[in-house]
Amino acid sequence: MKKHITALAVAMTLGCAAASQARADSITDYIKFEAGVGFGVAKDMGDGTWIQDGSPDNCEKLTFPAILAGFTGPVFQRGAWDVRWHLDYAYLGEQRASVMGVPDDQYNPKTHQIVDYDGERYSPFNGHGHLQGIPATLDLGYTYRDWRFGAEAGAWIYWQAWHESLYDLANQWDDLSHKTVAQVGFVAGASIERGPLSVSYRYYQVSSKWNPYPGLVTGAHVLMLRYRF
Incomplete structure (x- = not known):
């Protein structure tokens, strides 16, 4: 017993x-941890929104550093084909814009010229901001001789911060900042991977919503070196 x-x-x-x-x-x-560093280039709202190409001292900084951290794992695998999921945090920043501008009714963004200018002084506009968010994507890949080629797509919840100040013609400082709220956009990209190391490209879509003023960015192209632990 x-x-x-x-x-x-x-x-x-x-x-x-x-x-x-x-x-x-x-x-x-x-479930594996992944992290990445890289750089990006933002797409702005176009001439006439926080910038005036035909006005003095117009300046933009649309390139920025980018970091990413999150988790990834397999969904499906058959032969050389596989599908993975990614859930990350991404920080894209910062961007800047400044100009000695004129009122909207004295500027033509199509011709990039000042019109009907009556000789008033120029007004300094200064703005800066960044993007951050949580992208969730599915990544379809094909492995050939230990090299994996992937394409991914999904959505991200993001927050755009944009702080804009103006010294107006009445000699007063105005706060024209974009109100930061959670928004949803799409993400799409591609990657080349060998082992745990990969080089990836992603496009992050950003809304041009005014809240009550617009941000500067309507999209961001990001190139990144990532490592899967």
Whole structure:
């Protein structure tokens, strides 16, 4: 009887250990940490919104550093084909714009020229901001000779911060900042990977919504070096 109890106890112990190992393996296999660094170029709202190409001292900084951190894992695999999921946090910033501008009714953004100018002084506009958000994508890949070629698409919840100040013709400072709220846009991209290291490109779509004033950015192209741990 004691032998049977001992054997049963050993079997249960081994079974629990195997189950624990299986659970540990499943977590490791299906959820991995990933991180990336890179740079990007933003797409602005166009001439006439926070910039005036035909006005003095017009200046934009649309390039920015980018960082990413999050999780990834497999969804499906058959032969050389596979699908992965990505859930990350991305920071894209910062962007800047400034100009010695004129009122909207004295500027033609189509011809990029000041019109009906009556000789008033120019008004300094100064703005800066950044983007941050949580992209969630599915990544379809094909592996050839240890090189994986992927294409991904999905959506992201993002927040655009844009702080704009104007010293107007009445000699007063005006706050024309965009109110930061959560918005939804799409994400699409491609990647080349070997082992845990990859080079990826993503396009992040951004709304041109006024709230009550617009931000500067309507999209961002981001190139990044990523590592999967």
